[in-house]
Amino acid sequence: MSGARLCIGFIPLVDAGALIVAVDKGFTAAEGLDVELVREVSWSNVRDKLNIGLFDAAHLLAPVAIASSLGLGHVKVPIVAAFGLGLNGNAITVSPALHAAIAAQADGDIGDPMVTARALARVVAGRRMQGEAPLTFGMTFPYSTHNYQLRFWMAAGGVDPDQDIRLVVLPPPYMVESIVKKHVDGFCVGAPWNSVAVDLGVGHILHFVSEILQRAAEKVLAVRARWASENPDVFARLIRAHGKAAAYIGDAANREEVAAILAAPDRIGVAAEVIRRTLDGRLKISPDGTYRASERYLLIGRAGAARPDPVHAAWLYAQMVRWGQALMSAEALAEARATFRPDLYDSILGAAPLPSGEPADRIGAFTGPAFDPNDIGAHLNGWKIRRR
Amino acid sequence: MDLTLKIVIVDESPVRSAIIEEGLREAGYSHVVRVAETANLLARIYAIDPDVIVIDLENPSRDVLEQMFQVSRVVKRPIAMFVDQSDAASIQASVDAGVSAYIVGGLAKERVRSILDLCISRFNAFSRLQAELEQAKTALSDRKIIDRAKGILMKAKNLSEEEAYSLMRSTAMREKKKIVEIAQSVITAAEMLK
Numbered sequence: 252m253s254g255a256r257l258c259i260g261f262i263p264l265v266d267a268g269a270l271i272v273a274v275d276k277g278f279t280a281a282e283g284l285d286v287e288l289v290r291e292v293s294w295s296n297v298r299d300k301l302n303i304g305l306f307d308a309a310h311l312l313a314p315v316a317i318a319s320s321l322g323l324g325h326v327k328v329p330i331v332a333a334f335g336l337g338l339n340g341n342a343i344t345v346s347p348a349l350h351a352a353i354a355a356q357a358d359g360d361i362g363d364p365m366v367t368a369r370a371l372a373r374v375v376a377g378r379r380m381q382g383e384a385p386l387t388f389g390m391t392f393p394y395s396t397h398n399y400q401l402r403f404w405m406a407a408g409g410v411d412p413d414q415d416i417r418l419v420v421l422p423p424p425y426m427v428e429s430i431v432k433k434h435v436d437g438f439c440v441g442a443p444w445n446s447v448a449v450d451l452g453v454g455h456i457l458h459f460v461s462e463i464l465q466r467a468a469e470k471v472l473a474v475r476a477r478w479a480s481e482n483p484d485v486f487a488r489l490i491r492a493h494g495k496a497a498a499y500i501g502d503a504a505n506r507e508e509v510a511a512i513l514a515a516p517d518r519i520g521v522a523a524e525v526i527r528r529t530l531d532g533r534l535k536i537s538p539d540g541t542y543r544a545s546e547r548y549l550l551i552g553r554a555g556a557a558r559p560d561p562v563h564a565a566w567l568y569a570q571m572v573r574w575g576q577a578l579m580s581a582e583a584l585a586e587a588r589a590t591f592r593p594d595l596y597d598s599i600l601g602a603a604p605l606p607s608g609e610p611a612d613r614i615g616a617f618t619g620p621a622f623d624p625n626d627i628g629a630h631l632n633g634w635k636i637r638r639r
Numbered sequence: 640m641d642l643t644l645k646i647v648i649v650d651e652s653p654v655r656s657a658i659i660e661e662g663l664r665e666a667g668y669s670h671v672v673r674v675a676e677t678a679n680l681l682a683r684i685y686a687i688d689p690d691v692i693v694i695d696l697e698n699p700s701r702d703v704l705e706q707m708f709q710v711s712r713v714v715k716r717p718i719a720m721f722v723d724q725s726d727a728a729s730i731q732a733s734v735d736a737g738v739s740a741y742i743v744g745g746l747a748k749e750r751v752r753s754i755l756d757l758c759i760s761r762f763n764a765f766s767r768l769q770a771e772l773e774q775a776k777t778a779l780s781d782r783k784i785i786d787r788a789k790g791i792l793m794k795a796k797n798l799s800e801e802e803a804y805s806l807m808r809s810t811a812m813r814e815k816k817k818i819v820e821i822a823q824s825v826i827t828a829a830e831m832l833k
Contacts, residue, residue, distance in 0.1 A: 293701040303730055392702055420706045422699030
């Protein structure tokens with residue numbers, strides 16, 4: 252087996268775990284790969300450096316991989332995602348003031364996203380009547396799961412995310428400061444930023460995104476399609492190393508060690524204890540010390556999270572169409588789906604059927620009909636609030 | 640060269656952005672605005688309404704600028720020079736220097752090429768300055784450590800300054816270490832033996 256040098260970019264987030272563990276536990280070295288991990292500060296940097304070939308592979312937002320394949324808002328560079336780094340993992344956090352307002356308007360269990368979405372609609376209407384400025388929510392990138400999860404949730408309650416509130420992009424490390432300074436009233440972001448806001452007493456976690464969608468592709472291991480076809484052997488070795496790393500993380504017995512590996516200053520660089528909470532899916536959701544726990548909070552290397560699912564790509568593309576980022580076309584849908592490559596995953600790691608107990612449509616949205624990836628038109632027509 | 644272009648520099652390093660602004664002004668560009676504060680960045684940029692945005696690649700706010708690509712909100716759509724794949728050498732120079740530029744409102748790329756080139760050279764100059772400063776700092780602290788160790792040896796072994804220095808140097812050579820490392824061990828040992 253010949254050695255190969257690879258340069259791989261990542262953002263310091265817990266869902267870069269499989270990549271970091273693959274390198275730091277020696278799974279890549281065992282495959283004859285010499286990997287240099289490069290920590291980046293923005294998704295724009297990761298995408299651009301992958302696109303122009305400075306990175307061989309990257310930890311990438313699933314919708315950015317699709318947008319890049321489709322050439323949305325940017326140059327068109329076909330991307331291949333043959334390994335899923337994680338499902339879910341984000342949460343929606345609101346300021347204490349907005350939390351109180353939502354609680355006051357809630358007509359049921361505030362843990363139910365439909366109850367909170369409807370309450371939010373009443374808060375928004377009340378503010379408009381009073382002539383107050385619209386609420387502002389932060390998210391991490393225009394083509395991000397965070398953006399689509401926030402929109403999906405609030406639109407279900409009757410809030411139009413483009414007309415009724417303001418959505419702004421904020422780098423995750425700035426989220427907490429922005430809620431303190433009242434530049435935003437809430438945000439959707441990954442770990443550890445929701446917990447940081449709660450610990451500081453400036454935010455309440457309203458929902459884990461897994462309460463909104465049971466399975467949402469969050470990050471993928473992305474490579475250029477051209478690189479994958481020119482380096483099939485190296486690519487296969489990289490995927491194999493990731494398979495081992497993700498399984499290692501998926502085994503709850505290894506969580507202590509995994510948290511310590513990821514906590515290193517040149518990796519994620521936050522306290523191991525915070526990473527451990529994320530892996531356990533047990534988060535303090537309120538400054539008063541209330542906890543919420545969910546096995547589904549962040550899925551890495553379990554519940555079939557590693558095998559990329561074209562249904563998820565279709566769902567993400569449907570959100571891009573719903574919110575006016577992409578035009579509806581059968582060709583674009585096919586290209587989006589083809590970005591996710593379970594066939595490559597199966598050929599390298601072996602076929603892996605979806606475990607039982609997972610939602611039948613493989614999305615599991617909290618509201619609306621089951622998602623049909625072959626009929627996106629019907630999916631979109633089912634929603635009153637959308638761009639045309 | 641179009642000297643009437645309005646240029647915004649987004650950089651958290653006030654020193655570097657001052658260096659860039661100075662360079663642009665020297666080249667004749669008079670409409671230059673520096674933005675260091677990242678809060679409400681997009682609103683501030685819309686208010687300034689620039690033709691060109693220069694941002695350092697280590698700035699997380701690059702993702703904030705991506706929102707300007709969304710057609711639904713604004714008429715003007717910026718173009719990232721960084722991702723123009725027609726010019727690999729220019730991309731490499733940008734990345735190496737750590738700077739990116741966005742052109743707003745469909746200006747021809749050639750009209751702002753000189754701006755990016757200038758920013759790249761100023762970014763590089765800043766990095767060189769920083770490296771030199773770092774080097775000078777290290778040299779100074781090495782010097783202090785060696786002087787202290789010399790003093791300890793002179794006192795303990797009754798050596799002259801020159802003898803103390805050459806003892807450390809020969810030890811360093813024998814152990815294949817830096818002289819400052821040997822000096823540090825002398826200091827550590829002396830403190831333990833106090």
